[in-house]
Amino acid sequence: MNNPCPGGWPAPLLQQLAESAIKLVWMTDADGVCIYLNPEVAALYGDPADFRLSDWTAAMHPDDRERIAPMYRQAVAERREYQVEYRIALKPGEVRWVRGSGAPRWSAQGEFLGYVGAIIDTTSHHAALDRLAKSEEAHRLLTENSSDLISHHAPDSGVYLYASPSATRMLGFEPSELLGTRVYDYLHPDDETLVRAEVLRQAKSGDASQLVEFRVRHKDGHYIWVSTNARVLLHHVTGEKLGTVAVTRDVTAQRAAREALRRSEARFRSLTDLSSDWYWETDAEGRFTFVSEGLQRLFDLAPEEVLGHTRIERAADRDQPGLIQYQKMIDARLPFRDLAYSVFVQSKGTVRHSSISGEPVFEDGRFLGYRGVGRDISEQIELAQQLSRLAEENRALIENSLDIMALLDAEGRFLRLNRATLDILGYAPQDMLGKRYIEFLVPDDIARTRAVDAGLRTGSNTVQNFETRWIKRCGGIVHLSLSVRWADDQKMMYATARDITEAHLTRAALDKSSDRMASILESIGDAFFALDRDWRAVYVNQKTADFIGQPRDSLIGKVLWDAVPHIRNSVFMEYYRRAMDEGQPSFFEAYWMPAGAWCDVRVYPNEDGISVYFHDITARREAEQTLRASEERFRKVIEMTPSGYVLGDATGLILDANPALCEMAGYRREELVGRHLQTLLPVCPCGGALFERGGVSSVHGREAIVRHQDGRDLFVLVNANIERDADGNGLSITAFVTDITERKRAEGRLRELATHDSLTGLPNRALLSERLQSMLAIAGERLPVAVMFIDLDRFKEVNDSMGHTPGDELLNEVARRLRGNLRPDDVVARLGGDEFVVAAPCSQGDVSAARIVEKLFAALAEPMHIGGHEVFVRASVGIAMYPRDGVTKEHLLQNADTAMYRAKAAGRNGYCFFASEMSADAKRRLMIESSLHRALERNEFELYYQPKLNLHSMEVTGMEALLRWRHPQLGMVPPLDFIPIAEEAGFIEQIGAWVLAAACREARRLMDKSGMRLRVAVNLSARQIKDESLVGDVRKALAESGLPPQLLELELTESALVDDVNLTVDVFRRLKALGISLAVDDFGTGYSGLAYLGRFPLDVLKLDRSLVQPQEADNSNRRVVQAFIQMAHSLGFSVVAEGVETVDTLRFLGDVACDEAQGYLFSRPLPVDAFEAFLESGAVAAIELKMA
Known part of the structure; x- marks a missing residue:
């Protein structure tokens, strides 16, 4: 495996993720172990299992970890699909945007199989958005509202293991309904052979997937057309088929649109030649948004004179019945046909009669406007008056035409309208007949139409395919292609028009798409150029021209090696030829001598040639070399330090440990990595802090316990640093551990010396004080407690006559007998020399205390065999009762001591209760x-x-x-x-x-x-x-x-x-x-x-x-x-x-x-x-x- 980066991923992987488009496709099993990586990434690992998504958080930009880490952990915990976008920090001041996504996989039985996902470089997208806000918004909407279906299928059987939520929108099925069923169950019988053949082709040849169109059954029973790009997944080592991942898009509408467009183009192309009608469209406010050329021919109005204006604004007489009816229809959002009105032709100073038809346009229930056709009926009206017979003969032809046909008089008033005019424009005949056609034009088209109209009368008497926009009855805009003939002898216009609204919109969309693509290619971070199959440059963005050092316009149309001679025998050309000949993408890094720069290059073939993206990675390569050297130095320091070192992630799993820690805990490094910190440090002040939101960020000199592999506990001193995101969530922990077990043992021995008598092992004065204080606190004011001061009679004589060693044995025996004849909750302590103290709760007061003393006397009365001699020990005991003789431990001990001396004075080997002289002490105290x-x-x-x-x-x-x-x-x-x-x-x-x-x-x-x-x-x-x-x-x-x-x-x-x-x-x-x-x-x-x-x-x-x-x-x-x-x-x-x-x-x-x-x-x-x-x-x- 390659040298890891700080986050634990290979440096070349970060390099590729930072510099290219879709770079990382991964799949894990149910335990989170990676079982598949796309070939470009898999080559960086010895085993996919070495790949860990959790390592990726170390490469995240610090400002994004706060947002991403909780979302990722929650999504994985709930086993649901996620998609996040964030930045990765390559070096100070340089970041790249990536989009990470993942989705759970399920078996046919509903068993969780793991996750499948991808990490995509979106830096170019973000750069484009920064420069072109409008383009950015359009791109974002297209992306977020994509209806593509992403699915994962079991090998051979085609059983759905996963389906994205878009399944509901596309097929009507909830994703859960598809799981466990076969994709073949939904195919059209005529298309199943095609799909199986594509899957078999991939499995045998290993070639890239190809788009396949076929029909799929919707939940309600009808079939839709889809376009699918499927990929057979193979295990990178065994070659075993892991299943198929497919991206499916609903192309039903596109296929229908293509077919409709083909038929429409054929129909309108023929009708345009015959019809003199003009087409128009209006928006929801009745303003013309499109008019066909026929409007200009009829009314001498250019499109810019009509567009943006209402039909009424361009009418000569706004009170005409046709216009009134037109207004009513568009207010009611109703279609209208053959609305006639008079239009004043300013260029001629005459009035023309126009007839328009239109219909409202709705999209998802939202009213968009009108579209329709219009025609000049002035001549028709005149002919109707003068030549009724001829009009009658022509009526059948006109009424049966699918194009708009109209007869207009010299004033541009509609004299005759066919049914198509009314159908297209949505007007009734009375709305148009007698009205000037100009009244139905989009205002911006009036001037242009009038100019055409004037040209008919002064020059050529025929105008073909004149596009103009007409306002439909509903207020919508209809784009018409008009053909108009002026009959000068009759002073009439014969007009036909074809509705070209759909073609107009399609052409506009294509123009926008082309402009948008050019803008994107200019705004991306990469240099880009495209070559045709003759190796001529068909597109070069400015970054490419700047890199080569030649004007951009001078490169277009040139053969590649003519424009850049140094490339002819270079490694660049080898990859370009391979991509052109084999039709396979190529990704490589190479040194471009003329510029003295390293380049990251991506070559994508297409049917027209190849597209090449590249950018300068010289600085990145230098930074990677510096980073690798720094990491190596850090690793050597960690390996040589005598203190233990451990690195953990946000979940507490151990990511790394140095030899000192492994030796300390008795593990090999590979045994520690992957274990939880609590396994190694069951008692640690920083373990809990890692999972506390807003907790401490560092721990210095705190004691903890390391559990050895053999079960022993070692005392250690921990210094740790916890990295947190902006919300205070723990991201990782780095700790250094020092073994202080021997020091703790020494402290324990000292603590024992500080609290216990070194000779007898009994509590000393300090521990007696502590336990007596606790006993008094528990007793409160109701339960009496006896404090007994015990002094051995004539011990000094025994010690002097027999020596210190027998004296120590005697004291040990006395301690043993005292301890053996007291209750577990009673306290016995040695103050020094031959002085002992007993503290015991006495529920019956003095009576209980006297029984305890007599029991102790009886135990001490038995002979003791010390140094070969039989020794008899007697003692004097003073007793102070709590709370009668004092409420503090100091007073009780003092009073018990006083009572003991009284007992000695009374003849030894006896006990005496303290008797306070209350009146004298009280007066003195006051x-x-x-x-x-x-x-x-x-x-x-x-x-x-x-x-x-x-x-x-x-x-x-x-x-x-x-x-x-x-x-x-x-x-x-x-x-x-x-x-x-x-x-x-x-x-x-x-x-x-x-x-x-x-x-x-x-x-x-x-x-x-x-x-x-x-x-x-x-x-x-x-x-x-x-x-x-x-x-x-x-x-x-x-x-x-x-x-x-x-x-x-x-x-x-x-x-x-x-x-x-x-x-x-x-x-x-x-x-x-x-x-x-x-x-x-x-x-x-x-x-x-x-x-x-x-x-x-x-x-x-x-x-x-x-x-x-x-x-x-x-x-x-x-x-x-x-x-x-x-x-x-x-x-x-x-x-x-x-x-x-x-x-x-x-x-x-x-x-x-x-x-x-x-x-x-x-x-x-x-x-x-x-x-x-x-x-x-x-x-x-x-x-x-x-x-x-």
Whole structure:
């Protein structure tokens, strides 16, 4: 197969489709696989099945895909006929128009067999339409109203497999009625042999089809004549007959017209010699549209003087009875005969009597006008008065004539009219007798007719075949060929006229057709010339003359090689001779040396010679070479890229894949092509978007799953582009796929470390917080929930005496027993060391909780075999009941912890329910809430600062601002006592704004005084994140203080961070735009873990003190801390450890590459003055000395 174009079709195919007339005829089976291509296209494919219509959309002009793609898909889905016209883009700035059509094929049993269709180059048609609007409209109407029947028949049997809708108009049968029947069943018995012989001739010789005329039975039983061009379809490989495709045209009217025209011409030719009548036609308004020459002879009127005028306008006396009757008849649309009226012959100054007959003309029920004949009856009238005997003898001849015959007096008034006159013109005798013939002429013909009339009287007394137009009684126009003789001695005119209206119209139609064809040949995009069989040029359009470089007129009549000597021994002449001799069309491309141009040439033989179309394709060939080189470079890049590459069409079918993707998915390329994208990517963010109208046009860095051929799922990262039409419909998808399976596995391991205890596998503090929050939400206000804080009694003694390994085994056994004695919906977690937490719904409140604890005590009371020793474990349990002892997970855990210590104080190995001292706590809370209203006004708040040290340089690099409240009665109120109340009462936003402003202001003062650039960290609450003024408050604090943005760090707790993820991400991005740093505080205590961190624009991760402090006693926490630090560094975060209180902890943090630390080891939180003194004291040097 040839190299494919971008759309998947061979470049030569696009070349042919772009440069020629009907180029592509195709047929598919029921599965959409191509089984037939016309020979010119089939030669471009190794197998017709390689041809895909869906590939053609890539070559469409972008502005047309929006319109064509839905129409095509809908038509195919509904299995109906379609025809569309659109443009194909060959290169920038150059397009070609094509018309694509297709029709479903059906078997005799009604089974769907596939489609048959064609793609036709209509560029020349569009060019002609652009230049000649009138010609374009006429051509369009002819095309759209064609009554041709297109049909497909089974081989040998002739059974209809398909019939176009025109079957109804032509044969009276619905297409569905024809399906399954044989074409031979409808043939006239005398014509069946002729049709079978033509089919047999094609099948044996393979020659082109020939037009055959025969008769076919209409549904109502009568026979019509048709002209059929049929083609036997053969399989391009096996030669098997696939059926016959026929184009049939109803030629009944044409045959009848030809026969009628032949008879009419013979009749009128003989009658014209005898008759002096004149013929006329009028339009619906009574205006002459045609008059025969007889009118001019009679009334001395040229056709241009009559045409466009009414008969009355040309009459001498409009009140004549004949004219009045004429007006009545045409108003009633009735035929009239022998209406006589007087016509004033201006050239003679006399009045002539005219007699006219006419009949209305209708077409499809629409009134078009009148046509008829007229004659001069002046002499007849005079002769009737003077020679009655002679008139009587002649009456029989006149009345029996089929031509108009009239006797007119010297005034041009009708004296005598025959029946033909009345029949043709539609007048009654009284309408014409005594009337001047001029009154019946088309006004434009009056002057010409009068001139002829005058010539009769002054020169030759006979006029033959004078054509003029007469107005019929109905108002129509009749074209008459008049023969008039002037009898000077009698002062009469003898006139005969033949109705030549039909011949006139036929001649006019032929003239129009000839002019139209010449206009088309001049306006087409191709150069064109025609040669007769003597090789002389009979027609050359201007494009041909321009190409050759000779005047067009000088080429007409010349022998081809005389006009163009270089052609004599050229390849062009070889093809021209072959077409002339063999009668077969030729299509070829060749190089024309004189012009230095490549030409695409099409030669069509005919009985008179050959017709040649050609055009310059030099630029196209150069563009094709450039395109092929570009495609080859692109293919090499795709083949070498390590990422997977896949191309899909609008339906999601895979069109192409590179080796990297095939290796990734375990398929060969030929196995992937034709499959649906969902087979390869069952989970993909761009798969659905392809089918969403108006969906996204690109996907970047989105995760998906590739399903390997062996069933394995691989995690991948997808970057894709979706091409859409103007309506937003997906046309194709191009995607690059990167395997991230190993990275996902590593993330999964980290996620497990973040949410589960690495020793026991139980949920850790973060996961406990998440599940407890969910449990409380489900419980609502009615279902009690017990939160139990479990601490093993004297575990430290066991751990110290037996070692860490037996201690870890003991903790695992305790975890197993706790987990095994709880319900599936209950939660058990390890917080660290020997501390466990159980959360369980208790429908009976304290009673249910006590039963659970006793069951756990019983499980723990059984001896444990650890390290070869029998160990007995006891525990102390504190219980807080929701909602009695708290409605938040923090309060419940805090109260359960308090109750646990009470249980230990009561003697260990027991449990204790939390008992709240309600009156004291309530009074204190009310006092705090009341005082908060005025605390800001009274300047009762102040900031303490705790230093942060860089663990690499051991220098102070920053400080955390911590809010303190110095109450006038309560003294220093801890933040945990008033901050939750401030959040609930709605004071936290105002307090937070004050903290931001004060911290920035004091940090700037410290920088100016000490010269140290210390980053100040300020805590935010979740409510502040939801405050729309937060970003403005930060911007204002920085502006008023003059503190550089990079020296301000805002902290948000891990649990608050994920309270509303989308909102927090948006606010953080706007804060980040100010140039400040962002940190997550208390990491390891919330319930987000690693799942959300990648979504936030963070800079710092602060490890909670609960993870840092127990390093001396718990090796598992050491691994967790180390994993968190490695993870944070991989995400680009720096890490700060909180709550550092020992040198050992400090050493550990240094070993695991922690960046900064803060805690009591360095300094407690200090007022600003004391903090200044700390900076000057050198206290950090003492810590360095201890570490050494």
